Amino acid sequence: MPAAPVVPQAKDFAPMINWSYDLIIWSFSLLVDLFFREVHPRGAFRIPKRGAVIFVAAPHANQFVDPLILMRAVRLEARRRLAILVAEKSMRRKFIGWLSRRVGAVPVARAQDMTSNGTGRIYLPDPEQPTKIRGVGTKFEDECMPGGLLVLPALKGKSPASAEILEVLNDEEIVLKKEFKSSGAIQQLTQETADGKGVTFKKAPKVDQTMVYDAVFHRLNSGGCVGIFPEGGSHDRTELLPLKAGVAIMALGALSANPDCDLRIVPAGLNYFHAHKFRSRAVVEFGTPIEVPKELVDLYKNGDKREAVRALLEMIYNGLTAVTVSAPDYETLMTIQAARRLYKPTHKKLPLPAVVELNRRLVTGYTHFKDDPRIVSLRASVAEYNRQLRLLGLRDHQVEYAKFSVPKVVATLIYRVTKLTILGIGALPGFILFLPVFIATKIISIKKAKEALKASTVKIQGRDVIATWKLLVALAFAPVCYNFYVILFCWWTAAHRFYGLMPDWMPTIGVAIVGWILFPTITFAALRFGEIGMDIAKSLRPLFLSLSPASANTLVRLRERRAQLSEEVTRLINDLGPELFPDFEAGRIVVRPTDGGPSSPLNDEVPAIHFPRRGSDALSDDGQGGPVKHSVPRNESFANLGSIGLFASRPVSRARSRTNSTGGFPVMALSGMESQEGFESVTKKIADAMMERRRRRAQGAEEEEAMLLGGESEEEQEEEEKKDV
Template identity: 40%
Template sequence: MGESESTATNPSSSNKSTNFINVFFRLLAYDTITWFFNLIIHTFFRDVQTRGSFNIPQEGPIIFVIAPHNNQFVDGLVVMTKVKEISSRRISFLIAKKSYNKRIIGDAAKLCGAIPVERAQDLLKPAIGEIMVDSNDDKIIIGKETNFTKQCQSKGLIGLPDNLGNTKVSEIIDDTKLILKRPFTSSNKETQDKINTVLKNGTKFKTASQFDNHVVFQNVFNHLNQGGVLGIFPEATSHDRLQFIPLKSGVAIFALGAVSQQIEKFQNGEINQITPVRVVPIGLSYFHPHKFRSRVVMEFGKPIIVDQNLAQEYNENSKDSINKLMKHIEFKLKEVTMNCNDYETLMVLQAARRLYTSGNRKNIPLPMVIEMNRRLIKGYEQYKDQPDVKELKNSVLEYNKQLMRLNLHDHQVESLNRSTRIHNIWMFSKRFFTFILFMSLSLPGIILFGPIFIIAKRISKIKAKEALANSTVKIKAKDVISSWKILVAMVLAPMLYSFWSIIGTIIIIKFKILGKYQPSYIFIFLYFYCWAILTTYASLRIGEIGVDYYKSLTPLFLSILSINQDNFQIEKLKNTRNELRIKVNEFCDKYGPGIFKDYDEFYKKYNKIDDEDGDEEEYEIISNETVSNQNKLNRQISGSSDSDPENVSNIPIMATSDSDHGDEHSPIRSNEPEEAEEQGKFNKETSEVVTNNNNDDDDSVQVRLRKSMKDKQFDE
């Protein structure tokens, strides 16, 4: 009897042990690769800051919905590493099966527990015959030597060659005629012209059958209902636009479907309670995302709680429930991101922000800069048709052109010709010597790692051209550049370090530099390998300081060489700047109170950071560069009135030295979108079924930013 019981229980105990070991190694693999990615992110970016991390739930299922998707694979790495660092939650991302099956990227995705998603557009295959559009209706496709009834499927996809786009089939009339759900279109004028040309003259085409996503959905439901964390980019593809591309509804289906399945299991007695799914919006704001040693700010919005009531409505009317939730998600995403109609307007508003904050620029942390940009964009969009606003925009545009002609940045204007020529010569000589000193110290690392910089830059440009040719949403495809720079460096850096280590080992042994003492070849090789890595990293940090000094040389040099006529132009430029500063302040004072309830608290305290006021409010910055300075910057702040004090009290303020702060604040990219998406308006009905209150439109971030950094000091 005892033996039979033992044999009966052993398999169960063996299964538990096996499951425990599997979970342990999965977590170990995830944490190891996250640690590795964290090193990469902190090497590529000079500064990574987060804001609103208290909005991350410490338990229960979460869907992180992330936008804009401006940096391809890098976006996922930034979010995954920072969320793990801040909250110890482990994210599983949805990834296209096409990428999941690739080497390196796919292998890393598997170790991180990514869930592959097979997309219909990845299944497109060439079909027989040619197609053209009907001259009277661009939804009607006419075939030549085609067999639509066998080649195509209703609700399936039909695509054009050269990645000119694809669309769904609405109805198949016969073998040579079908109706599209939507015509072939592109927001890119050049791409649209190509589409019109090939459809007019006749073109080859591709088809794909209707794709069943139920398997993917079920995998996601299981993951969430086990308390897992999911990361989704609702735009579904990376891009380099200033606004969102249309969001996919998958995130709403995942959240509602997961809770709906819980309801079914609860009714069947399989579970004891229903756990809501929390959808947390994340906004990514890059400062020159494709450039090495740039900056990024990641902002977490308030969670949207998808509970039992929403799931029941989803069961009754899935389409309406999905639409309502997607509107709310888009609304919340816009609260934590910047969306501007065009690049010219963005540049004007960033110049206006610099003019408004000229006196305190070095004291203002990056997350607050992002919020200021966001508010200026909102104010401009609301009052852009006013005559005084149009006049101000034109004046700022002309001021920017003057800066470009003089090869200056706005933050350098105030320092022009302030002192005597002798003083300027002394300052220039001192800073130039310091620049030469630091760049000389960084020279060994430049020589060691220089080939990788050159190769990575060239390959990333080639890949950007390929991505642009294969996309209908990208403008200059700058969103793929940083990803390819990192991928190239990951592959070539070990090879290059090995090469230098072999050369060093050969020199040591051949010339007997160590004399009679001859350690093993492996020891010498490893010594040189570690030396090469440390030298490169030290050179990187030292070189950064040298570059900062280099950026300060231009205004001093102009002041030294300026003649009377140049002095007149410089003084005129400074007067122009001062006039614009006054106009920008008048614009904010005139229109700000009508848009933002906290105008006095935010804008005035924003521009008077050094004022004494003991009633500080909550604000959080977490910077990878200043963890070591936490004791030095140990200032504590109290919870805000509209937040949970248990979540946000006693948060340390940390920030970084920002020598070129005024110049580097150019989020997103230097490109120009072809069209602007309409501002999504939140459906009032959503507030009745989604927990988060809709009144956060104007002041969802108001309290967290007030007066927070008034004592904050940046090292120069």
């Protein structure tokens, strides 16, 4: 007899306890600020302040770290708590399961986590009847069940094909609900090899998700928030995986049962820069809330659930693509990032959100114009430039060292080596203290990545689990290690009193307290010193290359080639950009040089970087047109370690998010316009007038400007232009 359907255990559906949730989020925020150099929330003002919300987050590139980043951002920026859907397989881990239950997570049993090898081989006897599968030496009646899955072996790194079982006829015959559609799967089922007909297979039991949906519906009907990763599992690919239908079923089911729950779906893009590396960066971007159309809810109620789910999944996917950077492959992503560096001014450092936005626009443009001969040629040139950088062991921004004179290179080299030596001495004690933890995290995370890669069909290198295991191992091993140091410190003090430096009246517990404060402080200081020192160490190689006769000329030629590529990239973007983005000029991130960029005499007057709101930002929180209402961001947060100057990677006076919507008082744009269109029209006219003026000045038309403006001061001139408009 086949086994019964798998049902999640009731004990895993624990209620959310607010104080426990806040304590855990605060505690792990310290780890997040230590592991990541910067986590920048963007668009947090779009998060609804009340009502049911489903957060759909992608790409799922960092296993257990992704839920933590999302929960932390929502709690700090919107003051809301959300219940994350967690794989039941993860809930079986003692620490992860205990932690997940404390924050009210909802366990989800996944069929792919319960696959096992089936007995015998399966094949397709008649292509005219693609749903009827036969077996050789199989035991379908004992191993399979209606609602379960048949899973074929993966082909060339692709996801394995699977199909749901409709009926088990006997041990060697089975009927599928829907046939295998891919050509690769058909080839596997119809092939004949030395081992026999068809192919080996895996089977998975039917999973009963009734309790999961009930828990989600209860949370949403009470006005709470739920977080889900609709790709179904973590991965390290550069593109989004196909979305699972569960998120659409949850949204449509909740609205069908309670149309007044005011449910909205908020896309959340998790954009990492080297997610698996220590002290990397991340941007969490929240998109425009999606309101489920009433027509889809009615369609779902009337029985056409498949079409309703398909349409809603398409809306969710489009929402996610607007807040993520998704490239078809790794090589394309590297080319896009190189093009971004060539496009921006070399002496300007783009803020992290602007980098993500520029990457996204470049990916969109490349996808649209990838067959254009100019794009094909430019991609080959950029790829060759990247190859030359790798051969020299350089980064793009280091090519500029080629223009330094020899005395300047020598002086810079001496200064940086001296600074690196001082920082190295300061970081050495903390490095020695943390070395055992570092070695343990490195070894275990690499081992776990190999295990995950072996068990997965969608991972490329298994990097999505590395950061998770680094944090988990450090969380467990660091306290043990530092307590051992404290014990040694107490023993040494009791035995030698530090050669008379420690007074006799100091009790052992006092020595322990000093150790618990001293050793972590030394390590934290070493963290910051080491971070700066690593940046300096990476900058030494191009300086040595500039002094070497064998490579100096190569570096000069590479710099000249970079200048040519930068000009080509800029020209091509400025030519093709307006065709794809109607608001290209008004909403550009990097202004033209003739508009006051780095080569313009107006460089000190006109900023080279613009921070425009995207089209979706022009809507208020309720999705209607009109002036945007949101709160003034709070000046500073003491909720995490990033607020401390020693560990902050940007000035501590800046808020965690420019779009932070907590604290302060509501602000509404002061305008007499009756519509958003009128407001945007006036704004565009002002921008066009000022752009035209900058263009005239950049071309050296001082005499013409003097006649037009009558010799007024700059402030008066700009004021007159605005009045004219």
